[in-house]
Amino acid sequence: MPTYTPPLRDIEFVLHEVFGLSDELKAMPPYADFDADTLRAVLEEGGKFAAEVIFPLNMSGDTEGCTLDPATHAVRTPTGFKEAYAQYVAGGWPALSCDPAYGGQGLPMVINQCFYEMLNAANQAWTMYPGLSHGAYECLHTHGTPEQKQLYLPRLTSGHWTATMCLTEPHCGTDLGLLKTRAEPQPDGSYKLTGTKIFISAGEHDLAENIVHLVLARLPDAPAGSKGISLFVVPKFLPQADGSLGARNAIYCGGLEHKMGIRASATCQMVLDGATGSLVGEPHKGLAAMFVMMNAARLGVGVQSLGLTEVAYQNALAYAKERLQMRSLSGPKAKDQPADPIIVHPDVRRMLLTAKAWAEGGRALAIYCALLVDKELHHPDEKVRAESAELVALLTPIAKAFLTDNGYQATTLCQQVFGGHGYIKEWGMEQFVRDARINMIYEGTNGIQALDLLGRKVLANQGATLRKFGKLVAALAQQEAANPQMAEFIQPLAGLGEKMTQFTTEIGMKAMQNPEEVGAAATDYLRVAGHLVFGYLFARMAQAALRQIAAGHAEPFYRAKLQTARFYFARLFPETAALMRSARSGSQVLMDTEAALAE
Template identity: 65%
Template sequence: MPSYRAPLRDMQFVLHELLDAESVLKHLPAHADTGRDTLDAVLEEGAKFCENVIAPLNLPGDAEGCHYDRDTRSVTTPKGFVDAYAQYRDGGWPTLSADPDHGGQGLPYVLNTAFFEMGNSANQAWLMYPGLTHGAYECLHAHGSEELKAAYLPKLVSGEWLGTMCLTEPHCGTDLGLLRTKATPRDDGSYAITGSKIFISAGEHDMTPNIVHLVLARLPGAPEGSKGISLFLVPKFVPAADGSPGERNGLFCAGIEHKMGIHANATCQLVLEDARGWLIGEPHRGLAAMFVMMNAARVAVGVQSLGLGEVAYQNAAAYAKDRRQGRALTGPAEPDKPADTLLVHPDVRRMLLTARAYTEGARALLYYTALQIDIEHHHPDEDARRDAADVVALLTPICKAFVTDNGFTAATAAQQVFGGHGYIHEWGVEQFVRDARINMIYEGTNGVQALDLLGRKVLGDMGAKLRKFGEQVKAFIEEEGVNEAMQEFVNPLADLAGKVEKMTMEVAMKAMGNRDEAGAAATDYLRVVGHLVYAWLFARMAKLALDKADGGDPFYAAKLATARFYFVRLLPETAALIRAGRSGAGNLMALDAGLF
């Protein structure tokens, strides 16, 4: 049975020492009174819920899975899930970062991100039920009419009802311009929605009495492609006059997917037959409105992999400390024992440190991005909000793709530490590997994220967002460039910053003549930029650790060792990535399609 303990010390290090969140929040009127004591108290209580309530349900929930009843077209979640959700609601966790005008606590998004990290470590499949609702809330809050907000936001904020996003159809995934679901106006101002959706996470369940679906569909005469998509709110039960669930709407679950991982989350096939829906935002502008939810979900998926990387590392490290196998190459470390522990073997340490470094880098990136989202939404200065929004836009595909790629690497490294036991369900780590794999696929595959970063976020504005972020990197390099103790971190950071600038210009020039060049370089480019972000954050964390290393706190010694490992063992990957990214589209496009 796997175990989990929230890494509160490292979470607090990132929040308070690396990001100085309290000082940042003081400049945001909505969060000016949110001090360190509040942040820490919420994290400590959140840790108790995640460790004691939902973590014990993770392994048995995966084994049991969800149950679909064909007669009633209903889904039952694994044993204990409904009771855990009742405790979640009773604890006020759904309201954490939501708008007080709709019943929320109004706490910072960065705090909710930290709480969700713990929830994903404890039980990703369970957290997906309430987690998806946050994106639905954000989308409705930003684009819904006052009538829809009044009717639905209090229910979503309190957790009384849960929400989903319904995009994918059987014949199209990422290319939403191909979707066929139709929306026909009705006399009462609503719309009749007809179509089929697949891969709808938490699309049907027994956690709440109602489910609020956000559905993409086409109005009559809509333009073809993505410019003809509208967004609709479609409840499972149409609310009655008193706000309670009323008549059953015209949609049902036709089945649940049998998946590689996240077995305890119901991934549903939904059929809509003249279901009543209400327009969100403007006609034919549904994709833009849905991107509020999609971008929130992409950052959230990164947090899923952060959580899985952390719990996988914890269990692998504990196993390596206890498991005895072989002898140290330099001679027995414990001659009085039949064998030494796994930690004497350099390659075991390589795997553990890889998982640890990728996890700590992800935590720094995701908390930093979340704090920028708080600034984007609440800073009184328009320029500050715009700058933060640009940084968030740039980092979102990195949060999704780079973190999830690395999270899967961390999980598989942890599994390898277990050897044969890593392939056995009862140890738990094989579940972490299976669960981590979906994070690289849904909410836009990581290849799509790479195209988004290079095509839209970098080349789309002639590198303006990248330069804005690069100014922060440059300022740190200039500040620490004269610090002898920091040379092992600053020099490779500065070198990579220069190479990113050069690679960006080269790809941009080649793409002007052949757009396939951008597609060919995109995945390598995203990993290079991702490493630049991690290198900047690890250098900053190393500076903090160096300044406090003399105090004797082993936490800082470990942080410094992890940063050094990252720079000498993981960052050098960028050399191969740059070479591959520069090789061009020719080697990918030369083979005739018929020969595949």
């Protein structure tokens, strides 16, 4: 059976020793009074909830799955899920980073993000039920009418209601411009929605008393394509003015998807049969409003894979220390045993260190993005808010795609450490691999994220935002230029920073002649950009560790941090050279292939 220990020491290191969270929060009025001890206590309790309440339900929930009653369209979640959710609500966890005006606790988003890493490590399928509520909350907080905010936000904040986002349909996949769900205006100002949505996470369940669906649909006068999409809030039960529940709305689960992973999460086909809804934001501008929720979800998906990477690594490391197989190539290490533990073998260490590096780099990126969101929303300086928004927009597709690609690689490597036992259900590793696979697909496949990064976030503004990130890299390189202890981290990072400008310019120039060049280069480009970001973050972590060692702190944690950073730069970072060569090969070898793909 697998185990899980919340990585509180590493979270604390990134928050306070790398990013100086206390000083950052003091600059933001809503958070100025939060001290490190308070935040630490919150995360410690959050870790206990994750490890002690929902982690024990992970394997059993995967085995049991969800059950749909076709007569009533009700979905029953696995044994223990409902009781765990009641504890989650009673503990005030849904309200952690919500606005106090609606009953929230007003903690920074970065703390909520750290909490969600632990939840996802413990039980990704369970975490999906409350997870989307945060994105719906942000969407309604930003675009809802005063009446919608007053009705929905306090109940989403308390966790008594959960939420979904109903986007795609059987025929359209990621291309939402093709959606057909209709919204007919009614004399009372409401709308009647008719259509079918698929792949709706937590679309129906027995955990909360009401489910608030945010639904994309077309008005009768809507223009074709994505410019004709509007956003509606469609509750499972129609609430009265005082928030009490009224009649059952005409939206129901028509079927459950039978999935490779996250089997305890109810992934629903939702049928709208003249369901009552209300318009959110302006007509025909629903996609822009929904992107508030979608971007939050994309960051959240990256954190899902971060959690799985961490828990898989913990279990693989423990197994490698205990499993006896063969002798070390340099001679016996455990002379009192018939064989050495497999952790002595270089290839096992390669797999373990790869997972460890992806976890630690991913944690730093997730925390960095969440801190930027906090600054975007709450910093008093308008320039800081704008720059934070610009940076987090650049980093969002990287956080989604790079972390999920790495997470799948890491869980697979950790499964490999177990050998044949990793393929057997009782050890838990095969579930981590299955669960990690979906994260590369939903909320926009990783190929879509790559197109978004290269096409929209880089080339669309001639690389202006990328250059701003490059200035951060250059500033760090200049700051540490005379420090020989940092050379092994700074030199490869600075080198890639310099190459990135030319690399981007080359692709941009080719794309001006042939737009297919963007699609051909995008996936490789995103991984190069991901390494640039990870390299910057690993250099900052090494810098913080060296600072503590110089101050006399002998904790082995800091030496471990340097060793992981050294491994990352030596073994993983060099992937960028091959990626750039691959991206420069152009589109012809992909598109001039009619014969190759004829059969």
